[in-house]
Amino acid sequence: MNRTPDLSTAVWRKSSYSDGGASNCVEVADGYVGVVPVRDSKAPDGGALVFGTSSWSAFVGAVKETA
Numbered sequence: 001m002n003r004t005p006d007l008s009t010a011v012w013r014k015s016s017y018s019d020g021g022a023s024n025c026v027e028v029a030d031g032y033v034g035v036v037p038v039r040d041s042k043a044p045d046g047g048a049l050v051f052g053t054s055s056w057s058a059f060v061g062a063v064k065e066t067a
Contacts, residue, residue: 005032
């Protein structure tokens with residue numbers, strides 16, 4: 001069973017925590033059930049990491065606590 005979503009038509013958005021720079025943020029794609037695709041904005045063709053929603057939520061929560 002292939003658990004990697006087809007990201008060929010993904011609509012990517014920059015992190016709301018980006019400082020506005022063009023080359024130092026991550027992008028996420030919404031609309032994938034149970035997972036959050038994430039990629040490096042500096043290398044959009046370099047592939048993406050796909051996290052489970054609970055893992056991604058825990059990561060974002062931890063980042064918010066340290067910000």
